[in-house]
């Protein structure tokens with residue numbers, strides 16, 4: 044039976060770049076909501092690998108177990124690794140956030156990754172073949188910023204989930220998180236919407252502006268035997284943004 048890596052958020056940004064990078068040596072399942080962009084990612088992948096598309100809205104964590112387990116049963120394949128890159132940014136001060144906003148973002152960033160790991164580690168659903176998980180978190184996970192309470196707290200919860208499951212599922216399954224810094228992707232087009240904002244942002248990053256191409260090789264490392272003794276770790280990949288405390292920088 045063929046082995047696969049499931050990549051969520053594969054229709055864009057970090058998930059797409061990771062899919063292209065990993066397709067050199069792996070079979071993939073691409074998840075997202077936009078079928079056209081998922082197909083575009085598939086077309087950019089290495090032709091020798093088998094690339095399948097599983098379209099599902101991961102905010103619907105209430106429907107996830109039913110949908111994914113029946114899809115997987117139909118395909119008759121095994122999934123060894125999960126890269127969870129699906130994410131959404133809702134920048135609002137607390138006074139503008141509703142219960143529904145929190146529920147949507149926690150469904151996407153916490154409940155769905157938890158349920159996917161549960162299913163992939165199940166004997167019945169995936170023959171317990173799961174070995175490796177990488178969550179794409181954010182460098183806000185251990186920090187704070189105005190108007191980021193829903194997004195930032197959900198990424199902190201994602202990393203908490205990662206650490207707890209790393210203990211619970213060891214030694215069979217390794218789980219680690221990557222904490223990227225700000226990059227220009229579909230998610231951030233509303234933030235980096237002018238040259239001057241981009242120029243200002245660059246001044247805060249010792250190594251300059253990064254992109255999803257800087258994240259994909261780190262995912263590959265965490266999925267590889269080179270990181271065999273690493274689990275439960277947050278790996279910050281942000282060009283040094285969060286270690287720079289130089290006064291007056293900007």
Ligand SMILES: NC(=O)c1ccc[n+]([C@@H]2O[C@H](COP(=O)([O-])OP(=O)(O)OC[C@H]3O[C@@H](n4cnc5c(N)ncnc54)[C@H](OP(=O)(O)O)[C@@H]3O)[C@@H](O)[C@H]2O)c1
Pocket residue numbers: 051052053054055056057058074075076077078080099100101102103127128129130131151179180181182222223224225226227228229230231255
């Ligand atoms: N860009 C940054 O500055 C930055 C910084 C730190 C961390 N991150 C994290 O990096 C990850 C990837 O973000 P990105 O920058 O690559 O953004 P992106 O280009 O906007 O990609 C987001 C991906 O998430 C998927 N997605 C969003 N909502 C979904 C839903 N309800 N169900 C299923 N899939 C959904 C999108 O798929 P569809 O469009 O097909 O639904 C898309 O493939 C996110 O977890 C984000 O929090 C990004």
